[in-house]
Amino acid sequence: MNGETLVEVQGLTKHFPVKQGVFARGKQVVHAVEDVSLTVRRGETLGIVGESGCGKSTTARLIVRLLEPTGGKVVFDGRDITHTSQRALRPVRQEMQMIFQDPYSSLNPRKSIGQIIAEPFKIHHTEKDARTRVRELLERVGLSPEHYNRYPHEFSGGQRQRIGVARALALQPKLIVCDEPVSALDVSVQAQILNLLKGLQREFHLTFVFISHDLSVIRQVSDRIAVMYLGRVVELADSELLYEHPRHPYTAALLSAVPKPETNGGGYGRRRIILGGDLPSPVDPPQACIFHTRCPRMKPGHCDVDAPQLRKFDGDHVAACHYPVEKWPISEDELRRRPGVETGVD
Amino acid sequence: MSEAGSGATLLEVRDLSVRFRTRDGVVQAVSNLSYTLRRGETLGIVGESGSGKSVSNLATMGLLNRSYTDITGEILFEGTDVLKLRQEQMRRIRGKDIAMIFQDPFASLHPMYRVGKQLAEAVLAHEDVSRDAAWNRAVELLEAVGIPNARARARDYPHQFSGGMRQRVMIAMALVHNPDVLIADEPTTALDVTVQAQILELIDRVKREFDCGVILITHDLGVVAETASHVLVMYAGRPMEYGPAQEIFTGAQHPYTWGLLESMPTVEKRLEILVPIEGSPPSLLHPPSGCPFHPRCKYRFEPCDGERPPLFRLPDGHLDACYLPPERKRELWTKRIGAELGVT
Known part of the structure; x- marks a missing residue:
């Protein structure tokens, strides 16, 4: 079972119209997700990492069809669900669930925990003895069955996220999309939830799509990782390959920017690649390589003219760059001095 | 930066306690906190939500409403106790000599x-x-x-x-106004990693160019390790461990600090399993007796729920509030936590 494809996404694109004033002419759109293709294999965790506004959450919502794609295709478990009607989608929805970032706003404050977790059974008319199932679920996620009649405000952030996990598990889905599930939690609690998810994955053979901006969390949970920038996947690889030798300069900059607890007691000795400038607007993304406006190894006349395609490296490793990073770790100066290309000609 | 302890003392907090009177009872937000900030130093204050790290600095800035807040102890800024100043005297210091930046710009x-x-x-x-x-x-x-x-x-x-x-x-x-003390409360929490790196470098450069002292409040041990010369670890309003960053990161003494280090995933490698700290932080309305961390501590033994542990001074000069004998700690650190993190 493991290794075969559960979700296949091809050329997925989502544009959001920008609100226009009365006199505005022409249609402007936010290019939230642009031509994203990836597969999620049964039983694995696919991590999607990137900074705010890179389109990772939109991609997640497109996969479970909480949003209508502008273009492209989503195939779930052999069925093309890109244009399935909401009604026809219902049975499929049982098999894909979502866990959200904010455990405070994703639970209805006026319902008891029991009601919240039993809601999926009610919607899908699946369980006769919902009460017993809910108790089992509560126990499985590390809460006590006595919590059944309590309300969300009585729980801490970590416990609320456990409730969200129980609700996602209720219908025994195949796929769970976790959108920043631990970002709102303190580190000590974050580890509890990550371990819980790992255990559940083993026990129920779950497939996860795990969205996070946190590179350490992503490394801990993912088998494969997609790095997104401005709505596009710029690099996709096995977790170990990606962290041992990132190929895209953006991934390299991201990895080098993470502060690490084990240092020789402070200071900036480490080789950190600082990106210049700000994220370009997704309304008007750069032409050709989307990263060329901030890339330390941008070559004028090439990177700003010709869009790089995803290129294969060892194994399944792909990256979209004309001048990929040749070794790791690398300093900013070394990154600028790419071999075979003369600098300072511009 | 390792010019630790070279500059003049700017800020000295002595036995600070902050209590909020609420409808539900008295919240013991900060208890018996002491620390010193010298010119040219960056003091990293680390703790999870509700550990009192922000409140202690709001007290320094005179930003707590005294009508329902009881503050005891002393906060000496260049020798003057800011807690005794009147509003308009405080206003002359706030934003001028002591400045603050917040999480959400x-x-x-x-x-x-x-x-x-x-x-x-x-x-x-x-x-x-x-x-x-x-x-x-x-x-x-x-x-x-x-x-x-x-x-x-x-x-x-x-x-x-x-x-x-x-x-x-x-x-x-x-x-x-070229402040002497710059307090940064989670300055990079709302920012992306690449931007975070830029801002942390800026704060460090500013510290050198404006020759001030920086207090950096954060929940991220990584941020502290990169920027701080001294570290104060807080839990449930109390200091757990305090000393030069070097000593804390190469020889952490307190089981809570170990817990933080062990439960953090890293970009360096994928860990076999994350070791979480079980349970959740205590209510500050009814803090536990003895060491506030004892209900969640893997290494607790009989004195832990009795008398509150004082801050013990270790040979390397750093302070630690834990009853475990030093030999036992050294053993635990070298065999387990330090070894796992590769910093023995």
């Missing part, structure tokens, strides 16, 4: 005034200069914090700036 800027005007206003609040001079000073400051095309950007409104740029504006505002 958008919430801290007025959306309807130009950024330059807000900076100029900060200049005029403590200095008697012309409006033009204040504006020019604002532009200079924007340049100093690395905002490109500063003269033009000064005429922009906050919404025209990105998150990182707004945080730069906040830092510029904090620097208006």
Whole structure:
């Protein structure tokens, strides 16, 4: 079972119209997700990492069809669900669930925990003895069955996220999309939830799509990782390959920017690649390589003219760059001095 | 930076306790906290939500409403106890000698005034200069914090700036009067990692150029390890461990600090399993007896729930509030935590 494809996404694109004033002419759109293709294999965790506004959450919502794609295709478990009607989608929805970032706003404050977790059974008319199932679920996620009649405000952030996990598990889905599930939690609690998810994955053979901006969390949970920038996947690889030798300069900059607890007691000795400038607007993304406006190894006349395609490296490793990073770790100066290309000609 | 302890003492907090009187009872937000900040140092205060790390600094800034807050102890700024100052005396220090930057730069800027005007206003609040001079000073400051095309950007409104740029504006505002102490409360929590790196470097550069002391409040041990010369670990309003960053990161003494280090995933490698700290932090309405961490501590033994552990001074000079015998700790650190983290 493991290794075969559960979700296949091809050329997925989502544009959001920008609100226009009365006199505005022409249609402007936010290019939230642009031509994203990836597969999620049964039983694995696919991590999607990137900074705010890179389109990772939109991609997640497109996969479970909480949003209508502008273009492209989503195939779930052999069925093309890109244009399935909401009604026809219902049975499929049982098999894909979502866990959200904010455990405070994703639970209805006026319902008891029991009601919240039993809601999926009610919607899908699946369980006769919902009460017993809910108790089992509560126990499985590390809460006590006595919590059944309590309300969300009585729980801490970590416990609320456990409730969200129980609700996602209720219908025994195949796929769970976790959108920043631990970002709102303190580190000590974050580890509890990550371990819980790992255990559940083993026990129920779950497939996860795990969205996070946190590179350490992503490394801990993912088998494969997609790095997104401005709505596009710029690099996709096995977790170990990606962290041992990132190929895209953006991934390299991201990895080098993470502060690490084990240092020789402070200071900036480490080789950190600082990106210049700000994220370009997704309304008007750069032409050709989307990263060329901030890339330390941008070559004028090439990177700003010709869009790089995803290129294969060892194994399944792909990256979209004309001048990929040749070794790791690398300093900013070394990154600028790419071999075979003369600098300072511009 | 390792010029630890070289500068003059700027801020000395002695036995600070902060209590909030609420409808549900008295919240013991900060208890018996002491620390020292010297010129040129960066003190990292680490703790999870509710550990009292922000409250202690709001007390320093005189920003707690005294009508329902009881503060005891002393906060000496260059020898003066700021807790004894009257409002208008405090106003002369706040924003001038002690400045603060917050987590959310958008919430801290007025959306309807130009950024330059807000900076100029900060200049005029403590200095008697012309409006033009204040504006020019604002532009200079924007340049100093690395905002490109500063003269033009000064005429922009906050919404025209990105998150990182707004945080730069906040830092510029904090620097208006060359403060002695800069308090940064989770300055990079709302920012992306690549921007976070830029802002942390800026804070470090500012510390050197303006020759001040920095208090950096954060929940992220990684941020502290990279920037701080000294570290204070807080839990449930109390100091758990305090000392030079080097000593804390190469030989952490307190089981809570170990817990934080062990439960953090790293980019360096994928860990076999994360070791979480079981349970959740205690209510500060009814803190546990003895060591506040004992209900969650793997290594607790009989004295832990009795008398509160004092801060023990270790041979390397750092302070630690834990009853475990030093030999046992050394053993645990070298065999388990330190070995796993590769920092023995």
